[in-house]
Amino acid sequence: MSKKQTPYHISRLIYKSVTQTISKNEKDELLKWMEIESNRRFYHHIAQKSVIEKKKSLYKATNKEIVYKRIVKQIEDKKHKKAVRLKRLNILKYAAVFIIFLTAGTWVYNRSFNETIITENAIKNIKPGYEKATLVLSDGTTIDLEEHKNELIASSNTAEIQNTDKGLVYNIVGKKVPINNIPQALKYNTLRVPVGGMYQVTLPDGTKAWLNSATSLKYPERFDGEQRIVELEGEAYFEVTKSLKEFIVKTNTADITVLGTQFNVSAYANDSYFSSTLVEGMVRLSSESSSNSVILSPNQRAILNHNDTTFNISQVDTEIYTAWKEGKFYFERERLDNILTRVSRWYNIDVVFENDYLKDQTFTGVVLKNKTIDNLLDMISKTTRINYTITKNKTNDKYELKLTRD
């Protein structure tokens, strides 16, 4: 008799009752069930015309076929991924796999025709970033480094600045500190990398710094005094030459103090966090908002959210946070809004989300930065239900990437 208790059986009885296909016995059974007041009310509720009509229109909005295709696609993709994992491919090959997925799947997803054309034209015009920067000398002179490749940019009594294939290089001219030992006022230079740019600089002490897009680094033409101090806004990777003099990277949020080591710092004013990832050696982080300073060991990443007072430290694969300087976007379970913030700095575009829900989607993957933007976007739209269009914003003449639900 337990069959009578199941909701499936009850719904069959209700169906038969509504369609008047119910037998005498079944009707008695249903009436017994309906003796309970709440059941009776429930019966009349779901048999109502308006309720059924509502359900009909909900059915129509279900995108049944599209969802089915998507499931099949995911099943297929998972088969691929399994095969790939077995081969233990390195990162670059992963990138290649994404491209294969991309070509295999482009015809599957559908965008409306017009949008596709506008977007395709826009994609042609959106160029990935490349090596460019401007240098501001201590006297205020601004030099476009892209226009002065392989040139001696400036020389003074303290330093010689060469613009080489490997970026800007500072060489100290006078080998020793001035004999009279009167500390001279430090001459500061600022290297500014625009959105869509990237640049490398070798500082007077031999320390190398890679500057990511939308970043500026201020440093003296030579490091005198007890400490080597630079100021950073944006993101940079440092390989600091070992010395007894502390090397300090000052940012708006926190300072990083090291002796000699390799680490990444991301301190964009318009990001909601500061972060530093240590590859080698040891660094100390301190911040005005955080009373304690923390020490990072290799393979650790510290995050300080702008509204927070403590550093959040986690073990990471440092490659993820340093891949940008090798010309790669590398994301691991990264939120889409964070991904696109970085992407927009490289391709110089604006990003708009149709729905906040989309921002929370996370992705893992590697994309080469010298590819056109659709390379990355298709990877995203193919693996999830996110679609995109790109249009030109007439007011600021920038391209606008809009993410929508598929």
Place this chain on the structure above:
Amino acid sequence: MSLNFENVILNLKKGDPNAFKQLFDSFYEKLYAFSFNYVKDEYAAEEVVENTMLMVWEKRQNLDAIKDLKSYLYKSVRNASFDYLKKKKKVVSLDIESHDSLFNFEQHIIQEETHKLLIDALNSLPKKCRKVFEMCCIEGLKYKEVADDLQISINTVKSQRSRAIELLKEQLKESHFYLFILNHFLIKD
């Protein structure tokens, strides 16, 4: 109407995509509408059902360990819907799960099962008698009212209504047999 579950599960375990499609086709709307009761968002409901169906495919080898596939699907969708709500941190009461008593859960199932049966039945009827049937049986109008409204005779209303009911009765008889045949046909394909 109702699937021959033993067959579907058997074929699903073999990795038969047709069996998966059958399962998907017969459950999609129900599960979607069921999830919608909780998440109140079309997009989220879609995703919940999508993920649940994907999980069924991935766990297909263990399916016969799940005694009642229907209830398993509903439970999975319910849990996934809760997870979604938690993730969204929607302002729903914190003890949402205890609020959703067994009674609620079963009511939702009854509602979605009944609606799917009804909507499928209506769609299966020829257009003419569907209208008459809807007005008589679902709206509960009198023959005279239906006749006036559709500008047909009362006798026509009566005969169309009976015809609709006869057709639906036939379907009830045939449904199991029909799907059994269909299963075999698809497997050979």
